[in-house]
Amino acid sequence: MSEIAHQDHIEKKAFLVNSSSLKDVRVFCREVFEKLHIQEDLKEELVLAIAEAAQNIVKHAFKNSASPTELMVVQISCENNKLQIAFYDRGTPVDPKKVKHREIDNVKPGGLGTFFIQEIMDAVEFKDGKKPWINHLVLTKQL
């Protein structure tokens, strides 16, 4: 837990649902974390977790075939040193029970994104998406 008091802040941005947007998601996150004065090591871990969650939207919720105008929204908020990152998308509804990472000792390509998210964040929660959204994922981390 950080001893720095991070200023309360909220910011959100929409991105096209495709793999080219992942770099833009990272740029957005880094900019917000700069404003929050989050230390470098933690910042890059958080960027990884967020980019993995965005990648899961592209890859799994839309199966790499979203329409060219389809959007996902990433919202980063910090209140009382609690960081919350929310994702909204209109892809296939996610069944939280089916979201599992591979066994870490069973070395093979794939299945690590969810593991990274769980390793880095304190909590991962799928909430009911309110219209027009289908999926609403919330990641939290106490700073």
Next chain:
Amino acid sequence: MSYKVTEEGNISTVHLDGEIDMDVTEKAKEVIFPVIDSGKEVHLNLSQVQYMDSSGISVLIESHQRALEKNTKVIIKDVSKSVLKVIMMAKLEQILNLE
């Protein structure tokens, strides 16, 4: 992501530069796999890679496994601190050949 391939004796070195994510993994495989398939020892220089996600890690695993199938090896060289952290998070530091 940009890249450069250099040859010295029986060693081919692939230098990757940039951020390795899902968007560039196919390109990374197109560069690395033919070098592995040539049967030479492959050095993968990651000194200029400051960010790698799970897709990039999958490329490292696939490269390692492909090299074993071809009776050669991939050695990952000069890993940046940030990428090493991701490799360690995936508990692969004992599996992949890191130098």
